[in-house]
Amino acid sequence: MVLVLALGDLHIPHRAPDLPAKFKSMLVPGKIQHIICTGNLCIKEVHDYLKSLCPDLHITRGEYDEDARYPETKTLTIGQFKLGLCHGHQVVPWGDLDSLAMLQRQLDVDILVTGHTHQFKAYKHEGGVVINPGSATGAYSSITYDVNPSFVLMDIDGLRVVVYVYELIDGEVKVDKIDFKKTATMHA
Amino acid sequence: MASSPRSPPPAPTPEFEISRQSRLFAALSKKVIDLDELRMLAAQGVPDAAGVRATVWKLLLGYLPNDRSLWEQELAKKRAQYAAFKDEFLRNPVEISRQVQTEGHHNVNEEHVDNGFLHRSEVTREEHPLSLGKTSAWNQFFECSEIMEQIDRDVKRTHPDMHFFCGDSSFAKSNQESLKNVLLIFAKLNAGIRYVQGMNEILAPLFFVFRSDPDDKNAKFAEADSFFCFVELLSGFRDNFCQKLDNSAVGIRGTLAKLSQLVATYDGELQHHLEVTTEVNPQFYAFRWITLLLTQEFNFADIIHIWDTLLSDPDGPQNMLCDADPCPEAPLGRRFHLQPQAPAELPANEHQPPPLRRQQVAVSRSLLRLKHCCVCSAKAVAES
Numbered sequence: 001m002v003l004v005l006a007l008g009d010l011h012i013p014h015r016a017p018d019l020p021a022k023f024k025s026m027l028v029p030g031k032i033q034h035i036i037c038t039g040n041l042c043i044k045e046v047h048d049y050l051k052s053l054c055p056d057l058h059i060t061r062g063e064y065d066e067d068a069r070y071p072e073t074k075t076l077t078i079g080q081f082k083l084g085l086c087h088g089h090q091v092v093p094w095g096d097l098d099s100l101a102m103l104q105r106q107l108d109v110d111i112l113v114t115g116h117t118h119q120f121k122a123y124k125h126e127g128g129v130v131i132n133p134g135s136a137t138g139a140y141s142s143i144t145y146d147v148n149p150s151f152v153l154m155d156i157d158g159l160r161v162v163v164y165v166y167e168l169i170d171g172e173v174k175v176d177k178i179d180f181k182k183t184a185t186m187h188a
Numbered sequence: 189m190a191s192s193p194r195s196p197p198p199a200p201t202p203e204f205e206i207s208r209q210s211r212l213f214a215a216l217s218k219k220v221i222d223l224d225e226l227r228m229l230a231a232q233g234v235p236d237a238a239g240v241r242a243t244v245w246k247l248l249l250g251y252l253p254n255d256r257s258l259w260e261q262e263l264a265k266k267r268a269q270y271a272a273f274k275d276e277f278l279r280n281p282v283e284i285s286r287q288v289q290t291e292g293h294h295n296v297n298e299e300h301v302d303n304g305f306l307h308r309s310e311v312t313r314e315e316h317p318l319s320l321g322k323t324s325a326w327n328q329f330f331e332c333s334e335i336m337e338q339i340d341r342d343v344k345r346t347h348p349d350m351h352f353f354c355g356d357s358s359f360a361k362s363n364q365e366s367l368k369n370v371l372l373i374f375a376k377l378n379a380g381i382r383y384v385q386g387m388n389e390i391l392a393p394l395f396f397v398f399r400s401d402p403d404d405k406n407a408k409f410a411e412a413d414s415f416f417c418f419v420e421l422l423s424g425f426r427d428n429f430c431q432k433l434d435n436s437a438v439g440i441r442g443t444l445a446k447l448s449q450l451v452a453t454y455d456g457e458l459q460h461h462l463e464v465t466t467e468v469n470p471q472f473y474a475f476r477w478i479t480l481l482l483t484q485e486f487n488f489a490d491i492i493h494i495w496d497t498l499l500s501d502p503d504g505p506q507n508m509l510c511d512a513d514p515c516p517e518a519p520l521g522r523r524f525h526l527q528p529q530a531p532a533e534l535p536a537n538e539h540q541p542p543p544l545r546r547q548q549v550a551v552s553r554s555l556l557r558l559k560h561c562c563v564c565s566a567k568a569v570a571e572s
């Protein structure tokens with residue numbers, strides 16, 4: 001039972017002052033084993049805050065991140081799953097399924113986590129799973145102003161992943177979950 | 189090391205052994221077992237070869253009723269109760285959420301949907317990992333994680349030299365799991381004392397004996413049986429583990445004071461030496477003896493034999509350690525004079541007592557020896 005927090009596109013302080021209070025009250029240290037962040041934090045304070053939640057922190061570079069040392073892409077293995085991380089502004093057209101599938105094949109991962117569109121998505125495409133945790137602060141994107149704050153928590157348990165989607169809709173936290181298993185058809 | 193002035197007692201004759209074993213069998217095969225008789229026989233030590241130790245201990249601790257015909261019923265009831273406890277307290281929140289899911293609507297089978305958005309289902313009843321709700325299984329799971337970690341650490345350190353408890357074999361691992369389960373359920377059922385370091389040491393001999401029961405039907409349920417016997421054993425002196433009662437008459441200080449008095453009655457010179465000359469607080473040497481029932485002072489095989497005697501006391505093992513009258517064979521004690529040792533650390537196992545010979549000693553003598561070891565170790569400590 002490994003808990004992995006996936007979030008990104010916070011755009012603090014430029015587009016949002018902080019995470020929503022209801023999210024912050026739920027994110028306490030000690031529960032989460034890994035954090036993967038798609039990027040666009042943008043400042044060191046946010047990095048430190050995430051580090052305080054969990055020491056195993058992975059970040060990829062978003063186009064507005066002030067720390068230029070984050071990598072463009074990252075891959076890591078958690079349990080039976082290979083996860084890939086990339087901000088997503090590099091993949092053109094933004095949010096395009098086929099282009100992201102190409103990236104997934106390049107990185108050779110089971111689950112690709114990207115952001116940039118600020119819209120939560122989780123879908124299966126050509127043998128892999130792509131998850132976009134959206135924007136944790138609800139910051140506006142280049143595409144739209146209408147953004148609900150959201151993030152994702154994955155519970156990796158053997159060959160099964162339960163993805164909990166946390167969204168703030170009309171001031172209330174709504175939690176959904178998605179269940180899937182790694183099958184032979186997925187990227188080996 | 190101490191010089192033992194007496195030559196070791198002669199080994200027991202095989203006839204003596206067999207007669208003791210047969211007396212034990214006779215006592216156990218009665219329809220209604222006479223507990224007093226059993227206690228007397230057990231106090232002399234249960235022969236290893238007899239293979240009845242597990243049953244004897246269960247009877248002495250009151251787990252099995254003395255009417256043989258009720259055994260099946262009782263055992264089935266208790267074991268079912270333990271299984272229920274496990275179900276209630278040890279469930280992984282992941283399993284719970286899986287269960288909830290299958291209870292609810294059946295999801296579209298993802299394998300058949302090759303592409304497209306993954307099906308989302310709403311989370312009901314606050315069952316998500318970040319839940320802060322009191323009733324959430326996840327929240328309860330995280331709250332216990334600290335205790336679980338502590339129990340895990342201590343179980344891993346229990347008797348590291350024994351294959352039964354430590355090592356990479358799946359047997360050792362499953363035994364460790366069982367120990368952890370018992371301790372965790374005990375902690376959850378007793379919010380007052382939860383888990384205190386040392387409980388693992390008291391549980392270990394119990395579990396070992398039950399798991400090594402030659403009767404497979406019983407050995408399978410060793411975890412459940414040792415849970416109830418552990419509770420029974422602890423009930424006599426759980427007050428020692430409760431921090432708030434430390435200073436009261438029933439707490440650990442009170443018990444230490446009683447032991448101190450016992451030493452005074454038994455060997456006044458020693459007592460004087462300890463209290464006045466060297467000002468060694470009984471806390472330093474006796475605390476571990478009492479709370480852990482001597483499990484740290486002797487090797488494991490000896491502990492099992494000592495526990496035969498300890499458990500035979502109708503008032504509980506602690507009573508035997510602290511309250512029993514000094515024996516008329518007091519002069520023997522004086523013969524255990526020890527060479528003064530170089531300043532040693534207080535842990536009493538600096539001086540290993542002479543190996544215990546269980547077969548030959550009568551009840552009073554084994555008791556006596558026990559006390560000697562306690563007192564001698566104290567002497568070693570004091571004279572260092």
